[in-house]
Amino acid sequence: MVDSQGNVYAVDEENTMYTDGIPHPDRQPASVINLAYYFNQSLMLEVNGHLKEALEMYREILLLPEGEGSVANAKMGIRLRIGRLYDDNKFRGLVLDYFSVAKAADGKYEINPRAIK
Numbered sequence: 001m002v003d004s005q006g007n008v009y010a011v012d013e014e015n016t017m018y019t020d021g022i023p024h025p026d027r028q029p030a031s032v033i034n035l036a037y038y039f040n041q042s043l044m045l046e047v048n049g050h051l052k053e054a055l056e057m058y059r060e061i062l063l064l065p066e067g068e069g070s071v072a073n074a075k076m077g078i079r080l081r082i083g084r085l086y087d088d089n090k091f092r093g094l095v096l097d098y099f100s101v102a103k104a105a106d107g108k109y110e111i112n113p114r115a116i117k
Contacts, residue, residue: 003034021048030060039074055098059113083109
């Protein structure tokens with residue numbers, strides 16, 4: 001399948017989406033209308049070892065306008081993922097290049113995108 005931004009992915013008979021998990025340097029920024037693709041692709045980028053590209057896409061997703069439930073759910077999932085990466089001291093510095101991270105009183109992280117330098 002190809003979405004309205006030209007992103008290519010596959011969907012099986014159970015509506016499971018499959019993205020390639022490789023960087024596409026000339027891609028368009030994440031969008032609400034194609035959020036399912038960007039959410040899946042960002043996770044696959046991380047799984048495939050393209051952490052910088054994954055963090056860039058995570059940042060774009062967190063900057064999407066608030067609104068419908070799918071955006072809020074995606075943002076919650078991304079914040080959990082970033083928190084796990086932050087806890088892994090190996091990636092903490094890279095995470096802090098893209099996000100401000102603070103531990104809240106309840107022990108959860110408050111994670112917000114940083115301005116890109």
